[in-house]
Structures are given as structure tokens and as C-alpha cells.
Amino acid sequence: MxxxxxxxxxxxxxxxxxxxxxxxxxxxxxxxxxxxxPRHTGICAKHQRKLALAIKRARFMGLLAYVRK
Ligand SMILES: [Zn+2]
Incomplete structure (x- = not known):
């Protein structure tokens, strides 16, 4: 990446x-x-927080897997 x-x-x-x-x-x-x-993706702290929240929500909604095989 x-x-x-x-x-x-x-x-x-x-x-x-x-x-x-x-x-x-x-x-x-x-x-x-x-x-x-975020040091690898270059995402700033502000967006990292929003990104983490969005990922959590996506997992909760079943859109994103918790663990991928
Ligand atoms: Zn940003």
C-alpha cells in the first residue's frame, strides 16, 4: 500500500x-x-477518529467483517 x-x-x-x-x-x-x-495511512487525527467510528458502525451493521479469513 x-x-x-x-x-x-x-x-x-x-x-x-x-x-x-x-x-x-x-x-x-x-x-x-x-x-x-494512521502513521501508515497518513490519516490525520481528526479523520482517524471519524474513520474508527465509521468502521465500528459498519461492523455493527454487518457491512464490515470483524475478522477476515
Ligand atoms: Zn484529515
Whole structure:
């Protein structure tokens, strides 16, 4: 995975992270279904919090797996 210099969501002018954007959320989740360290993804602290919340919500809604095999 390439390391972006800037926060993805800031560069896209996205203020909120939509939990329904599963394909997008998957980019920030590792193969072990863990949220990837923001130091690796370049996500700023503000969006990292929203991203974590969106991922939790997506899991709760059954859109995103807790553990991937
Ligand atoms: Zn950001």
C-alpha cells in the first residue's frame, strides 16, 4: 500500500466518513480486520477518529467483517 503524504479525507475534502462506504473503509482495515495505524495511512487525527467510528458502525451493521479469513 502506498503511503499518502496527506490525509486521504482532507485531500478529498470529506468532512465525514460514511459507514456505508464499505469499499473505502476496507482500505484502512488490515487483513486481520484491524484499523491500520494512521502513521501508515497518513490519516490525520481528526479523520482517524471519524474513520474508527465509521468502521465500528459498519461492523455493527454487518457491512464490515470483524475478522477476515
Ligand atoms: Zn484529515
Amino acid at each position: 502506498p503511503m499518502p503524504q496527506q490525509c486521504f479525507f482532507c485531500s478529498q475534502n470529506l468532512t465525514n466518513v460514511d459507514y456505508k462506504e464499505v469499499d473505502l473503509l476496507r482500505r484502512f482495515v488490515s487483513s486481520q480486520a484491524k484499523i491500520i495505524d
